[in-house]
Amino acid sequence: xxxxxxxxxxxxxxxxxxxxxxxxxxxxxxxxxxxxxxxxxxxxxxxxxxxxxxxxxxxxxxxxxxxxxxxxxxxxxxxxxxxxxxxxxxxxxxxxxxxxxxxxxxxxxxxxxxxxxxxxxxxxxxxxxxxxxxxxxxxxxxxxxxxxxxxxxxxxxxxxxxxxxxxxxxxxxxxxxxxxxxxxxxxxxxxxxxxxxxxx
Numbered sequence: 159x160x161x162x163x164x165x166x167x168x169x170x171x172x173x174x175x176x177x178x179x180x181x182x183x184x185x186x187x188x189x190x191x192x193x194x195x196x197x198x199x200x201x202x203x204x205x206x207x208x209x210x211x212x213x214x215x216x217x218x219x220x221x222x223x224x225x226x227x228x229x230x231x232x233x234x235x236x237x238x239x240x241x242x243x244x245x246x247x248x249x250x251x252x253x254x255x256x257x258x259x260x261x262x263x264x265x266x267x268x269x270x271x272x273x274x275x276x277x278x279x280x281x282x283x284x285x286x287x288x289x290x291x292x293x294x295x296x297x298x299x300x301x302x303x304x305x306x307x308x309x310x311x312x313x314x315x316x317x318x319x320x321x322x323x324x325x326x327x328x329x330x331x332x333x334x335x336x337x338x339x340x341x342x343x344x345x346x347x348x349x350x351x352x353x354x355x356x357x358x
Contacts, residue, residue, distance in 0.1 A: 168224045170203055171214045177202035178211065236280065241272045246288050249346060258345040259290075289349045 181195035199211045206214075217223075237245065248267050252259050261278045264285070268274045276284075282292070318328060 166203060166206060166210070168219060168221055170206075171219045174199045174203040174206065174211055175214055175219065178215065236276070237268075237272065237274060237284070241274065242284065244272065245284065246290075249285065249290060253345075253347060259347075260345065264346075285346055290346045291349050292344055293347045294344055 178195050178199035181193060181198040184193075185195060196208050196211060200206060200208065203211065245264065245268060248271075249259050249264060252263070261281045264281045265276050265278070268276045285291070
């Protein structure tokens with residue numbers, strides 16, 4: 159098991175540098191009797207390596223410089239929590255309204271409303287946090303919307319009216335697949351949510 163890298167404070171680094179410089183001065187004043195400067199600095203630091211000591215010596219170890227370096231550590235989030243909430247809210251709203259959600263859909267929304275350009279991989283990563291994955295839609299009926307389909311629908315309405323059927327007694331199931339030639343066959347959708355099916 160690899161040992162964990164030790165972290166040293168700015169005060170420790172500055173004290174070690176002072177000890178190193180003092181030991182060097184002493185070695186010049188009393189050659190052959192002074193302790194090795196590097197060993198003195200290591201003792202003052204509590205065990206830092208010689209490489210670390212010399213790195214401190216050649217770096218700006220002031221409190222301000224250390225704070226500035228620490229502020230740049232790590233990767234800043236591309237979207238704030240509020241922006242991410244808006245993005246996910248838009249995706250959920252589209253799916254609840256049975257509209258498809260592709261990567262381009264999310265990217266376009268982000269550019270238009272959040273002024274942020276998202277990479278496709280980032281989109282998948284963000285949506286995965288909220289249990290949204292890219293899924294294949296169920297196949298639709300092969301029949302497309304054309305004039306014949308429209309005429310059949312109108313004829314059905316006329317026939318029902320002529321027979322005097324009340325709207326509350328009519329149940330219509332449409333399997334014409336109106337969008338089947340215009341809508342993507344893949345969409346982001348809620349994982350394991352089969353109540354609404356995996357379709358548009």
